[in-house]
Amino acid sequence: MKLARNQLTLNGKTVSFTDGETILTLANRMGVHIPTLCHDPRLDPVGACRMCLVEVTGFNRLVPACTQKATPGMEVITENARITRHRQTLLALYMTDHPQDRNAVEKGAPNQLLDLAEQYQAPLNWGRMLPIRSARDDDRNPYILFNADLCISCARCVRYCAEVERVSAITLANRGASTTVATADNASLLDTSCEMCGGCIDVCPTGAMTEKMPLTRNHKPERELRKVRTTCNYCGVGCQIDLNVDDIANDGRGMVVKITSPPPGTTVNDGNLCVKGRFAYDFIHHPDRLTQPLVCNENGELQPTTWDDALEKAVNGLQAVAKRYGADALGFVSSSRCTVEENYLMQKLARAVFHTNNVHQCAAT
Amino acid sequence: MNHIKSDVPELIQQQGGLKPDVSKQVSRHTGVAEADVYGVGSFFHLLSRSDKKLRVCTGLSCQMAGADKVLQAALDAGLPVEPCSCLAACDQPTAVLRDREVIPGVQVEEIKQTGGDWTKLKQEMSPGGKGWLGHIGPSVENDGDLAINLAGAPDWSGTALRMALTRSANHIIAIIKSSELQGRGGAGFPAHIKWQAVQSQSEPERYVVLNADEGEPGTFKDRELLMRRPDRIVEGLAIAAHAVGAKDVFLYLRGEFAYPKKSIELAIQQFRQRGLLADLRFHSHSGQGAYICGEETALLEALEGKRGMPRLKPPFPVEVGLWGKPTLIHNVETIACVPEIIKRGGDWFKNLGRTAAGTKLYCISGHVQKPGTYELPLGITLDELVESAGGYIGKLKAFCPGGASSGFLPADKRNIALDFQALAAVGSMLGSAGVIVLNDTVDMKWAVGQQLRFFEDESCGQCAPCRIGTRYLREAVNAELNGSATMHSPNLKFAEDVAWQMNEASICGLGQTASLALTSAMTYFPEDFQ
Ligand SMILES: Cc1cc2nc3c(=O)[nH]c(=O)nc-3n(C[C@H](O)[C@H](O)[C@H](O)COP(=O)(O)O)c2cc1C
């Protein structure tokens, strides 16, 4: 059979690839599952975890699907006895250097290594080695915990920090079996260039890089929480976030116990967040938070009221000023925490309804 | 050169190693992120453990000669000491590293005499360093049938270089091709293919790199060559640079090669004074204590100032090398063969060998009378080599034909030609031709443990099969040695699967060959594993 310029065979089926596409992206697109650990679509592939190795005719060695570009006429095989043996023995080896008890391991995020070991029925009887990677247990930063025992040295966190966040606050340190993730001089993240974006947590496949607060507060593991997709209200970018809700907490009223980012490639923010969006969620259940409209009574004291009443009072007040002093006596200031759409509506209100150009937003200077 | 050279490892060295705040200072100086500086410093043992002023070699050959006792004596004397990987002085055990100077042949008594003052160890060794020269063979100058001729006086006339400069690149490459010169760094890859590949790249900026990181346990020929015939190396480099169109030559010498580095730098001056190197630029770099940087792509990373983690191949350095430019990388010995090939022709060189082209520097250590470096026709047998080295000590039990990576062969394989092909056919390799001889006093399980510890210490840690596998196998063997194996500890029962995984899935040659020491010993010496 003659293949076109942009075709190859994947498990015997002829498929078309786009220029520059890797075997992994092609396979994913075709619904063929290839397991990975060090891969993240936001990062340059490095082929280090060895999980995604497949067979390509003409190559003696197994080939990393995450780095290997599709080329015309290539014959790719993702399932056979050799690949099964590879996946099982690799996972078995990983598991000699990793805790195996899911309850102990998954206090926070789900652990993809355990998932893969289960999925491929890796032997778990090869014995265990003592953990020797160093951590930074005394790091006083409030958000990020590095549990070195769970680290598989995939360097996703390090590469994310360098390639996406572009601050290189963390590095692979030491070498060989002692390879770990460190900061310069093992300083607290607070004393580095770290921006507390938490991206290192998001990319970590095992939960080695994890969020402190849900752990210290003894919240349920992420697997048992319900995810509610919403828009972050800290700024106008419109990042999508997933509220992780414990439905039973808070006397059955439910509670947001942590925030995670949606998978990369699915939302406008591509799985990225900033320190506020990811970690500053305590305001949600804060007792000081305004939860109903307030209007001043005759004594100048704020009193709860209905939305209808509050809006009516606002409309009346604005119209009264405009009538007495002219439209330009009014000024409208909106917030950078509003979305673009909300800011648009604010200027519409100023210009089209009240006929003034006096409109501003706190981040527009 | 149109890039900024990154000197991160050198700058850390100048600051006395990776001490607190050094990352910050080097970062300020270079613009490289602090964390990245720290990552580099912590990778290299000579930088990360700068407080260790003495290091005792625990390579197999030194161990067989009692390195353990030397180490223990140093610990007892309260010296700032730690064990280290092979120091390329296996012919003169026990080797000790003081700062960055190798002191060969150290005895327990000498350690005791220091009285705890590390600077006092064999003071007469520095400077000079001649004490490091080992036995060579042939030991007298011989011009007829040797490509290297270690005993010969350095030749600064540049005859071969002058001849090469009058020839076209294609002509030179044709001569190299006809010589059938194979790389002497380990893989035995035909040299001319790499020269041709670099020469024919469309990118005009190309580099030549000399791999003098010699760290394979049992190997010390490059040291001998650098000390005795640096003329051959510099002339070979200049010829290679001319042939592939490079203006910059990078020398990467292991950090422990302080004397060899001086020797080759002097040789460059010698040729320069004679106006022979024209506009060729030489840049010499010291390694910082990492065997893996002998792997060519890890070496390139280290030259670029990064952690020495091998790159994925392809692309190969001939296409994407140093700073992404086409790069010709050769072992010291490969390059040193070039001048005589140019002078005397490809056929001459080819016919020097017995089963493959050329003469070869064989390093031999362990249980033989005169460990050393012997230049012999490629393809001689172990017995012939040992005869040059004065004969066996005791009864031959096993040998490594090409360093730790080549595993062990039993005495009955003593008649195999020590060449790339024949050894590959029995699942071993010629590698760096670091031959280690073990007599029947050696327990193979113990010997395997030495090799596995080396690989575990020197794994870069990038890929799981090697990072975890080397440690697993070492712990499994140790557990057997101490009788401490349990259901829950690494176990030799699984060695075959672990080895399979390491061979199949490791990124580079270290992980791909590390298990061979164990699997070959288990095959050939089952009685030692009962
Ligand atoms: C783990 C490892 C260590 C190596 N160490 C060295 C070394 O110390 N010196 C060397 O010349 N080649 C070494 N090599 C081989 C190099 O990768 C490369 O093949 C060689 O430098 C090419 O030169 P050649 O063609 O002259 O042999 C090593 C390879 C591996 C996988």
Ligand code: SF4
């Ligand atoms: S939180 Fe962001 S900036 Fe800080 S280490 Fe993690 S990825 Fe880097």
Ligand code: SF4
């Ligand atoms: S902390 Fe997580 S992401 Fe970072 S190297 Fe370890 S396993 Fe990978």
Ligand code: SF4
């Ligand atoms: S095989 Fe070992 S030395 Fe080579 S890249 Fe992998 S971890 Fe590093």
Ligand code: FES
């Ligand atoms: S120098 Fe000691 S074994 Fe090589």
